[in-house]
Amino acid sequence: MPIIDLKNVTYRYFDVEKPALKDLDLEIDEGDFVIITGPSGCGKTTICRCFNGLIPHFYNGELSGKIVVAGLDVKETQTSVLSQHVGFVFQNPENQLFALSVEKDVAFSLENIGLAREEIVERVEWALEMTGIIELREKAPYELSGGQQQRVAIASVLAMKPEVVVLDEPTSFLDPLSAKRIFEVISSLNKDLGITVVLVEHRLDLASEYANEAVVMDEGKVSFVGTPRDVFNDRDVWALGVGIPKVTRLGHYLKERGIDLGGVALTPSEAADLIRGYMNR
Amino acid sequence: MKSLDGLRFRKRKTPIHRLDPRVKFLLICAIFALSIIFVDLMSITIIFLALVPLVLLAQVQGEWLRSLRASALLAAFIFVLNLIFVSDLYYALAMAFRFLVIVSSFSIFFLTTSPDDLGLALEQSHFPYEFSFAFTTAIRFVPELAKEAQIIVDAQRSRGLELEGGNILKRIRNYIPILIPLIVSAIRRSMELAEAMESRCFGAVKMRTSLHALKIRSMDYLVILMIVLVLAGSIYIRFYIHLL
Numbered sequence: 001m002p003i004i005d006l007k008n009v010t011y012r013y014f015d016v017e018k019p020a021l022k023d024l025d026l027e028i029d030e031g032d033f034v035i036i037t038g039p040s041g042c043g044k045t046t047i048c049r050c051f052n053g054l055i056p057h058f059y060n061g062e063l064s065g066k067i068v069v070a071g072l073d074v075k076e077t078q079t080s081v082l083s084q085h086v087g088f089v090f091q092n093p094e095n096q097l098f099a100l101s102v103e104k105d106v107a108f109s110l111e112n113i114g115l116a117r118e119e120i121v122e123r124v125e126w127a128l129e130m131t132g133i134i135e136l137r138e139k140a141p142y143e144l145s146g147g148q149q150q151r152v153a154i155a156s157v158l159a160m161k162p163e164v165v166v167l168d169e170p171t172s173f174l175d176p177l178s179a180k181r182i183f184e185v186i187s188s189l190n191k192d193l194g195i196t197v198v199l200v201e202h203r204l205d206l207a208s209e210y211a212n213e214a215v216v217m218d219e220g221k222v223s224f225v226g227t228p229r230d231v232f233n234d235r236d237v238w239a240l241g242v243g244i245p246k247v248t249r250l251g252h253y254l255k256e257r258g259i260d261l262g263g264v265a266l267t268p269s270e271a272a273d274l275i276r277g278y279m280n281r
Numbered sequence: 282m283k284s285l286d287g288l289r290f291r292k293r294k295t296p297i298h299r300l301d302p303r304v305k306f307l308l309i310c311a312i313f314a315l316s317i318i319f320v321d322l323m324s325i326t327i328i329f330l331a332l333v334p335l336v337l338l339a340q341v342q343g344e345w346l347r348s349l350r351a352s353a354l355l356a357a358f359i360f361v362l363n364l365i366f367v368s369d370l371y372y373a374l375a376m377a378f379r380f381l382v383i384v385s386s387f388s389i390f391f392l393t394t395s396p397d398d399l400g401l402a403l404e405q406s407h408f409p410y411e412f413s414f415a416f417t418t419a420i421r422f423v424p425e426l427a428k429e430a431q432i433i434v435d436a437q438r439s440r441g442l443e444l445e446g447g448n449i450l451k452r453i454r455n456y457i458p459i460l461i462p463l464i465v466s467a468i469r470r471s472m473e474l475a476e477a478m479e480s481r482c483f484g485a486v487k488m489r490t491s492l493h494a495l496k497i498r499s500m501d502y503l504v505i506l507m508i509v510l511v512l513a514g515s516i517y518i519r520f521y522i523h524l525l
Contacts, residue, residue, distance in 0.1 A: 052480055054479060057479075080483075080485035083480050083482050088480040090480075092473060094425055095470055095473040095477060098417075098474075098478070098481075099421070104397060104493075107492035108481055109482045110490075111490050112484065113485050114488055114489055120490065121492065157481075
């Protein structure tokens with residue numbers, strides 16, 4: 001049974017004529033690492049808001065269809081309950097940290113659901129360790145870099161021990177190196193803890209290698225689903241204006257000019273191997 | 282921002298910093314009360330001098346002096362007014378000193394109490410959590426808003442906005458192109474914050490728990506005892522034996 005299951009979902013924001021999601025179907029299996037991408041305004045963020053109940057409980061608007069996440073009917077379940085199963089990391093790191101120290105921030109949601117102090121202490125410790133920020137525990141948010149802030153945000157949702165973590169463009173405020181480190185942390189949540197990851201991202205160059213599924217959205221619908229390799233090699237996807245990895249584009253470019261490397265790469269290291277192989281042939 | 286530096290907390294490990302915020306607040310109220318009970322110059326000078334070891338113990342002398350300098354003008358004003366209307370030099374001096382005592386005690390309190398602890402103190406004194414959350418969040422976002430204001434100032438200036446020059450009215454009007462974007466972005470920020478709070482289970486249960494708890498230690502009890510003794514003694518001296 002899929003852990004996220006959307007059927008015939010249509011959603012219109014309050015006071016907006018055009019629906020943001022149109023009759024959308026999407027299934028995500030437990031333990032998957034899924035990248036959602038697509039041109040701006042395609043409904044990526046809207047779909048994320050459906051996963052933890054911000055839609056329909058926080059945003060007014062018209063929602064129809066069925067959304068089931070972690071076995072819970074999103075329409076019937078409050079965001080505060082859903083959030084214990086689905087962690088949400090937002091784009092802007094500084095607007096999702098509330099406390100004046102890192103450890104208080106990581107404890108924030110645990111305090112909100114009224115866990116016992118010993119349990120909070122234990123989980124905070126664990127989440128700080130998993131995200132590699134134990135030495136930052138007493139720092140204030142404004143003393144941290146953007147990458148560190150985003151790691152605190154990840155630790156904060158991790159402390160809830162969720163089954164799913166949704167990240168809405170978590171690296172768009174970060175430089176490439178910090179972004180890569182964030183992807184590594186996210187990937188370890190998926191690999192080591194078995195958490196289902198849904199990552200909305202434009203930076204496919206960096207993120208593709210970690211995912212086992214790619215979803216391309218356009219005009220409020222899911223247009224393509226498949227492995228990142230299949231999806232990003234599909235020329236119809238290119239036409240949508242998605243940030244196809246540069247090495248994939250390079251592979252196609254060379255092929256069109258009669259240089260067949262014997263495959264198309266998804267990551268720079270793969271591309272290097274292919275080119276090396278070709279040169280030695 | 283500079284003028285508020287005299288009130289800005291910095292992490293340090295001194296006996297004063299470690300004092301329970303509630304006890305510290307009691308201490309500040311006691312000093313406040315003492316400076317009201319006594320009206321003569323000598324007593325108020327003694328109270329003022331008694332603050333000095335406190336300041337040194339807390340290692341905040343620099344910030345304290347800055348807060349004194351900032352309030353010097355107002356103190357002088359109080360002195361002159363009292364001199365004119367009461368025409369008693371000692372009394373006027375005492376009033377100016379009283380003001381400085383009050384400023385100092387508040388300055389010591391805010392300089393040595395982390396906003397987090399203050400929020401925790403509010404929470405544990407059974408104030409609704411929304412209050413202490415609003416308080417700590419406000420403090421949390423001061424540096425962010427300051428940064429943003431600077432960005433807006435730079436942006437508007439690079440488009441030719443002049444902030445200096447003109448009379449007072451003109452100068453105030455100059456700041457409108459700064460204020461409007463700042464307010465708009467603060468509203469937008471608050472929307473994002475609300476969304477994030479919702480996603481982090483804000484207000485999920487009535488009885489919220491907390492990572493840290495304030496605990497009254499033996500040192501705190503000692504300070505409470507001292508406060509009670511000094512206050513009682515002072516009231517006795519002032520009102521029953523009419524020594525002063």
